Amino acid sequence: MSIARFSPFELLLLKSRSQVDTATLLLLAWVLVHRQQVSEGQRRRRLAQVTAQFRHGHELGPVMSIAHNQDLQAIQLAAEVVRKECSNERSLSILYQAITVATDDGELSLNNHYILGFLADLLNVTPATFSTLFHELTGKPLQSAEDPSRDAYWQVHDPEYHARKARDAHAAEQKAKEAEERQRANKEQQQQKQQNKQRQQEEAHREKAKQEQAKQEQNKREQDKQQERRKRQEQTQQQERQRWQQEQKRQEEARRQQRERPSSPPDRNTRALAVLGLTPGANRADIRRAYRRMAQLHHPDRFYSGSEHQIALASTRFQRIKSAYDYLMQNT
């Protein structure tokens, strides 16, 4: 026992001379409400035109307002009445009317796509019959509904938005590039300065060596008379020169090592650590834990339900993580 009052549509149905016609009227009005770019008067006129043969015997205004409210209970009631009372021929004619009403201007709105599918199911019309009917009425095959929950739909229907987005992204990229170039220029300048310094140092060294040599030659000339001493001195000089050359070599090597050591191996280490989301100074246990977590997160098997592109992206990510881990395990 319900204490609820009779709803407007129930009253309409009770007063109607033909319940099926009233119910059909509401379903058609529901379709019309979801037509875009149509004025209210046009809708009402169209509904009156389509249902000229109906025997309901009441005003159309209340039906339209119920359809506008999207009153689910009323629509359900209408659907039940239609399903109960319709023969096969009648249901085909209702679907026929619904399709004409929905596609007067040639465009089937997405809302109506779903509504027509619902009506076809309700009236027990198979998809094959429905699509041939649709093709006959509109001259166009029924296409599957587009999906506005996807990015691709808006790329077609609102290209401006994507153009704007792309422009923004491009601007940001350019800025980043400029900043990078500036940094690189700075670095190059610094490197040049360093090189200049080194060259100056080397030149100074060489001059010193020359002076020493000159002095030594002078000594040689002075010590011409004292052969024995000279020989001994020569030996010592040679030894000294050798020592000096060796020292020079050692220094150069040290310098080269100094230049290389801070740049290459620790940099690769930090990069590998960054791939695993760690900071320098992480120990092996940390690395192993981080690797396990990242591998779980980025394993391609997690994306088996996604597109091929997604899977490919995931596997490259996974590959990077794995190679970083291997490198770190070898080098720490």
Next chain:
Amino acid sequence: MSIDSNIMRDLYQRLTLTPDASDQEINSAVARCPNSALRQDAETVLGVAEHRDAYNKLHKTVSDIGQLRARLGLTHAAHWQGDVANDFSLPPDHAISRHDELIDRVSLAVSLYNRWRRFKGPWLLVALFTIGASIGLAFGLALGLGLSIG
């Protein structure tokens, strides 16, 4: 041949939001979303006001249809198949059919009306008496209340 081979996804459900979520809630949910493709879709669809309005309209219609189908036992009909994870399919509803309910109510109203017609004479008197008595009671109560307050 299935026509609705790809029924629209319910982005709100997939982001565990409600359709009336604020922009802030949407942004944080999108940022939290682990699936990058879904994140991009949500950014495009829910992040722009016009896109979201259009999407909301369709979302309302499709969820209404999902509810209707559940109540009418049409959840597995030919035009509603396709995607296995159909976001708008509800489990079948065991609510009483609206038409049966209408018939029940009409028959109840008819029986009440008939009873009224049959017992018209004596019951009219009784009804008048009770109405008078209740009006008197109401007055008395009002007076008592007024006195106690005053």
